[in-house]
Amino acid sequence: MASSMLSLGSTSLLPREINKDKLKLGPSGSNPFLRTKSLSRVTMSVSVKPSRFEGITMAPPDPILGVSEAFKADTNELKLNLGVGAYRTEELQPYVLNVVKKAENLMLERGDNKEYLPIEGLAAFNKATAELLFGAGHPVIKEQKVATIQGLSGTGSLRLAAALIERYFPGAKVLISAPTWGNHKNIFNDAKVPWSEYRYYDPKTIGLDFEGMIQDIKEAPEGSFILLHGCAHNPTGIDPTPEQWVKIADVIQEKNHIPFFDVAYQGFASGSLDEDAASVRLFAERGMEFFVAQSYSKNLGLYAERIGAINVVCSSADAATRVKSQLKRIARPMYSNPPVHGARIVANVVGDATMFGEWKAEMEMMAGRIKTVRQRLYDSLVSKDKSGKDWSFILKQIGMFSFTGLNKAQQSDNMTNKWHVYMTKDGRISLAGLSMAKCEYLADAIIDSYHNVS
Ligand SMILES: Cc1ncc(COP(=O)(O)O)c(C=O)c1O
Numbered sequence: 001m002a003s004s005m006l007s008l009g010s011t012s013l014l015p016r017e018i019n020k021d022k023l024k025l026g027p028s029g030s031n032p033f034l035r036t037k038s039l040s041r042v043t044m045s046v047s048v049k050p051s052r053f054e055g056i057t058m059a060p061p062d063p064i065l066g067v068s069e070a071f072k073a074d075t076n077e078l079k080l081n082l083g084v085g086a087y088r089t090e091e092l093q094p095y096v097l098n099v100v101k102k103a104e105n106l107m108l109e110r111g112d113n114k115e116y117l118p119i120e121g122l123a124a125f126n127k128a129t130a131e132l133l134f135g136a137g138h139p140v141i142k143e144q145k146v147a148t149i150q151g152l153s154g155t156g157s158l159r160l161a162a163a164l165i166e167r168y169f170p171g172a173k174v175l176i177s178a179p180t181w182g183n184h185k186n187i188f189n190d191a192k193v194p195w196s197e198y199r200y201y202d203p204k205t206i207g208l209d210f211e212g213m214i215q216d217i218k219e220a221p222e223g224s225f226i227l228l229h230g231c232a233h234n235p236t237g238i239d240p241t242p243e244q245w246v247k248i249a250d251v252i253q254e255k256n257h258i259p260f261f262d263v264a265y266q267g268f269a270s271g272s273l274d275e276d277a278a279s280v281r282l283f284a285e286r287g288m289e290f291f292v293a294q295s296y297s298k299n300l301g302l303y304a305e306r307i308g309a310i311n312v313v314c315s316s317a318d319a320a321t322r323v324k325s326q327l328k329r330i331a332r333p334m335y336s337n338p339p340v341h342g343a344r345i346v347a348n349v350v351g352d353a354t355m356f357g358e359w360k361a362e363m364e365m366m367a368g369r370i371k372t373v374r375q376r377l378y379d380s381l382v383s384k385d386k387s388g389k390d391w392s393f394i395l396k397q398i399g400m401f402s403f404t405g406l407n408k409a410q411q412s413d414n415m416t417n418k419w420h421v422y423m424t425k426d427g428r429i430s431l432a433g434l435s436m437a438k439c440e441y442l443a444d445a446i447i448d449s450y451h452n453v454s
Helices: 065-073 098-110 123-134 153-168 183-190 210-219 242-254 278-285 317-335 341-351 353-384 409-417 436-452
Strands: 003-008 042-047 146-152 174-178 195-199 225-229 258-263 290-295 307-313 401-403 428-430
Touching: 098 341, 098 353, 123 146, 123 278, 123 290, 123 307, 123 341, 146 153, 146 317, 153 183, 153 258, 153 290, 153 307, 153 317, 174 183, 174 210, 183 195, 195 210, 210 242, 242 278, 258 278, 278 290, 307 317, 307 341, 341 353, 353 436, 409 436
Parallel strands: 174 195, 174 225, 225 258, 258 290
Antiparallel strands: 003 042, 146 307, 290 307, 401 428
């Protein structure tokens, strides 16, 4: 039986709950209680049952959220957290949108209750979210071909779709881009959905490997799910051009694949909700059946509210009704019904012309600030780096992230250990966590890590 030693300065401090029968006797066999009056220190051992959880090993830290934990522990004042994709102000503080505060005040004024939502979520939210995605009045909405249910933000919505795939398309494979947002693999692994990768990033050009992507999608078994980032690809920041999207849709249609969009940055990439939904709308116009997971973490700054949706576009209203019923069936034993707070914020903002306008202005402001720091970082790199290296790939990338090309572990370690810049190991930095004032410092760190660490 396992035992632990307990050393006490005085017997009077012995905890009452310690069972005296379980105290091991000293070497002489005498009970320490009986001979402690004259001793200043008593050593004894207490038996402890082995844990039933001995077989559970320590999980590794999450590659993205673990970066924030390491950042918090760093006491250097120069430190910079470019790991997690969360918007910061120029002062590097979290930002709650004014329009969100306004929508929350409205909820208080109205005295909204906290009753359970139905399994599918708030009806006004589901209507608003589908309209934002496809455009109000789009035929797929008018003809009721979209099954929409509220999800626990982007992650939870992806997870619902993964469960639907596992249940109704057994053995079907999901193709994900190489690289992709780290949680995609976890989501499909946990849902027991097989996945493989299609080529996406070309390290030579720090751009899109379009030929490789098309070839891999073509060669996937017919009827595969093709996971596509609707805009602002995470982690690379590299999106297909509108012409390339057309070719991607062509090959997916030819092979009878099912597109599966992950839209986590609508309005946050370009500053325009419509522009960032162009890829999704292209597929809708072709009358294809497909999935779209949505998130309001970034574009409304509702990270902790866990608000998003899964939409399944079907070829008939009847199919959409059936799909929706099964999505609800999947959600019920997982979390019963979703939270109301974020759903009401989205519904209030989208449902009021003034607030909708204010949201768009704030989104443009956030997207604009990211574009400005992107430019400043590029300018700083070009002016400081005398090697002639072409840094223009930074300007070609879009959205919150930049893939720096610092893809060797030693390089990102140098960024963190020497420069106190926290980022993911794949070389991704979140420009949303960068201020104008820190661009030059970051450029120095990148140049040093790029040229001096191999
Ligand atoms: C590509 C992508 N999909 C989905 C998400 C989901 O985020 P959340 O669950 O916070 O909405 C993220 C967040 O970083 C993302 O980058």
